[in-house]
Amino acid sequence: MADNKLHTGSSETSAPHIVNYSTYVLVWLALLAFTAATVAVAGINFGGITLLIALIIAAAKASLVLNIFMHIRFDDVVFKVFVGIAIMTLLAVFIFTFADYIFR
Amino acid sequence: MSGASNYAQSVDNSFIYIVTISVIILLGVTFTMIYFVIRYSRKRNPRPTNIEGNLALEVVWVTIPTLLALSMFYYGFTTFAELRKVPKGAMTVKVTGQMWKWSFEYANGKRYDTLYVPVNKPVKLELTSLDVVHSFYIPSFRIKEDAVPGKKDYLVFTANNTGKYQVECAEYCGMNHAYMLNQVIVVPEDQFAAWLNENSNAPSAVSNAHGGVPGAVPENVPGKLQGLQNDTVGGGASNPK
Amino acid sequence: MADHAIHGNYVDFYDEQGPHKGVLAWILSTDHKRIGLMYLIALTTFFCIGATIGVLMRLEMLTQGRTIMGPQTYNSLFTLHGLIMIFLFVIPGIPAVFGNFFLPIMLGAKDVAFPRLNLLSWYFYIGGGIFAILSLFLAGGPIDTGWTFYVPYSLRTGTDVSWMILAAFILGFSSILTGLNFITTIHRMRAPGMGWFRMPLFAWSIYATAWIQLIATPIVGITLALVAIERLFGVGLFDPALGGDPILYQHMFWIYSHPAVYIMILPAMGVVSEIIPTFAHRTIFGYKAIAVSSLAIAFVGYFVWGHHMFSSGMSDTARWIFSLFTFLVAIPSAVKVFNWTATLYKGSIDLKAPLLFVLAFIFVFSIGGLTGLILGALATDIHLTDTYFVVAHFHFVVFGGTGFIFFAALHYWFPKMFGKLYNDRVAKVAISIIVLGFMMLYFTFFILGYEGMPRRYYDYLPQYHGLHVFATVGSWVMITGFIVMFANLFYAFKKGPRAGMNPWGGMTLEWTVPSPPPQENFEEIPVITHGPYDYHAQEEAKEKQEEFNHSAEDEK
């Protein structure tokens, strides 16, 4: 139920989640790999979807940082909800603004 | 068709539609409220009854306003769609706004500082601006559109009657925004054709009749603005001689 | 405050000995009540400045042509009037004053989650206000763009736009920090037993508002900052001469500024939901519907900003999408209005000044909201946009909505904040005068607008003269009403009789602490066992008492 999920009263009583160095290093390697990939792909022309590919890779990188480095994955649900609210709002604002420009 | 332009009536109709519903709801809410306050005053009703809510009622007063609101949207939308349709064979006039005056250019290259249009013929105005955003507004025709620098927008209308109609700049554009006035002069088609082919680009006496000089108005405005007296909404227009 | 002595066995927060004395005890205090009162003083001051400017504008409109000022002065005045009223009065408005003072108490907490941050936002607020005032006296002279800062005019004018933008930016920061503080407070500081659906509706509305403050303010912050950057460095961003799109600026501005109108009205709606049950002495009708509709307004409110741009040259598709959503956002407001009315049903109504204010609000706000629908419909908005019709609409909702409720809240919580009672009769007279003046002043604007009088006009055509005169007279009536109201409150503050703990018979937690509250609000954090407007229990207790009396009599 929504009200229970949003409530943050008791979950912090659990012990802090300590992430291993190795996890971080793995994530870092993945991020470097993504960076290499996006640079490599930029050289090739995929036409209209070039930008899309670049953005998908960027989103993948960002979600790694969010989930692991920023602990969203291990933290209380409220934080997921918070980030979700912000991202959804931003997305909606993009869609509505483009609704003007695409149909000009 | 009544109204100064082809759209005036349909815009007024949607206005009346929304206002009617609104007034009914407003009076309903207000009188219910007043009745309750009197009927259930502490003197008359010392013991309140605690009612937590009522799902059926809640559903009713979500659904009915939604339907009403959607109908208002639909009415406004269809009328607007009509407003944006450019009829075939519409005469195009280029309208340029700048601080603080309007100028008009016709297809044959004729430039003028007042908008002359033939009666009963669709006119398309192509709006743009040289400096800041202005807005071309003809209250009697119920139309308005911004003139944006670096961009072209359009406005369409067909005047139903001959006469003079007020034009106002409706987007704030600096000191003399209030004096960026002009007028549309609707004339019979033959008269218009004759005027269009006249060679003079200089403003005629007629176009200055409104006295309020568009543009150059000093900080201390001398005298009073003289608008087109009859040109309130719903009023007719003065006939040209 | 000499006469706030020790009442019986407690020390109220005015008399609590902190580490500082005199003014410092206020401006260095992190106590949410003191901060709330400091906001109250600042906001009321700015309101009076803004209102005085408004009255001067009306005076200019008394006659055609020049009455008391030139066009440039008039243009600066309405800009300042709009900026002061919006950014310094109604946006911080109810949350900053009453949210700060009462939210923690109503949640059963000792303070907000971040008391020092709270003081910092007050400083930002004052700093922003000072910058705004300062900008008037700098080289370029008072800003003349209108409160909307539309480009390219705001890029071209020689007046001090950048300073005012800096002020708005700082005020935005203040607003964000307050919102952040309140969200955290509501998540973390509720008393044990107070689940989400046992919170007072005021807290709900503050919660929804805080989210809008948080998510929308940064966008206008950065947009205005970009305008300033463009002015200062000539970077090509919005200037059409450099390829920029003025309409994109309008989008960016309204992405914030439409949700901002809900920042203004939601807390007011929350206060209404407190006042009605208290004076009707019964539980609120449709608690959950009202609570959830606040969130719904906050949410849908994001998707309607384009209704300010129907004639701006936006694509036709976007126009109808925004129009459609505009109509949808009206529904949650309708739900609230109906639930409030229903709460009066079978109540036991005590028509005191705060309730009278609220009744006036419902009437006036409904007019404002319903005319919002006229503006939301495409065909009619094309005719009415940028006319006095819009000016009328927003004074009805902003002033008649938020403004009225700001003062209603002041009357409602006055005894709690200052421990004094005001004269109810005089207050009601003042309200009646204000409403009369209000209708004369602003209803006239609807007619003017419909007849084609554009807004932000220094001068007008002869056919509008009569109505303008009538409106100006209305503004004088209103001044009278406000002077009576302020005088009445001021007298009460000085000489009014002492208020008890619960003068209205309210049920929320602030009525369970002494007036004025002690430093830490509660001696012991309360444990919540029922909803916020649970008049059942009270009634039952009364009935039991009576039964007991009866049976006692019977035994005799």
Add this chain to the structure above:
Amino acid sequence: MSKIPDAAVVNAALPSGRPDEEHLLEAHGHKDKMGSKIGMWLFLLTELLLFGGMFLIYGIYRYMNNEDFHTAGQGMNTIIGALNTVILLTSSLTVAMSITALQKGNKKLSLTLLGFTIFFAVWFLVNKYFEWSHEIRSGIYPKSPELLNRSQGEILFFGLYYVMTGIHGLHVIIGIVVLSFMVSFIARDRVTSTDYSKLENAGLYWHLVDIIWIFLFPLFYLLR
């Protein structure tokens, strides 16, 4: 909808139904870690929206001037961009690891890793400095005659480039200041293996700066 809030659940577990003292102390006292984290995240969301607004402007202008943006993008130095991306990603790694180190009680390692983070941050700015001064030397800066000669889309591109990377750079500088405070806090044991929420929040801020860059990079440096 549950009428029982979880605080009440906790209370119910207590014999007398008295309020859960621990919860009270946590939330109503002055050390509410969860609260400060909520506050920090909310703040980060506003930063996200602030940059989101600029990304929106970028998106619209790119949509309107796609060709010009590509022309302008040719002149960008992909290598410096990529290098800076790697630098920031690595600094994110070190700050994350420094939190783990502190949590495990390894104060020295934590300080070292933080030192690395700050070093990377400074390196990033140095690169940025060279990049900007190169652009400016080649005559491309706001209002420069060279730039004004170009197409409108290119003017917009470089306007956005300077503003967005500039504001991002400002955030890097703020990050350096914040992280330096953390170094001093840890050194003076004001932030410790049991009370590390300040460091955690500083880390969150730094990761956000990284995320913004992850999006800036392809939008400005990878237009071919």
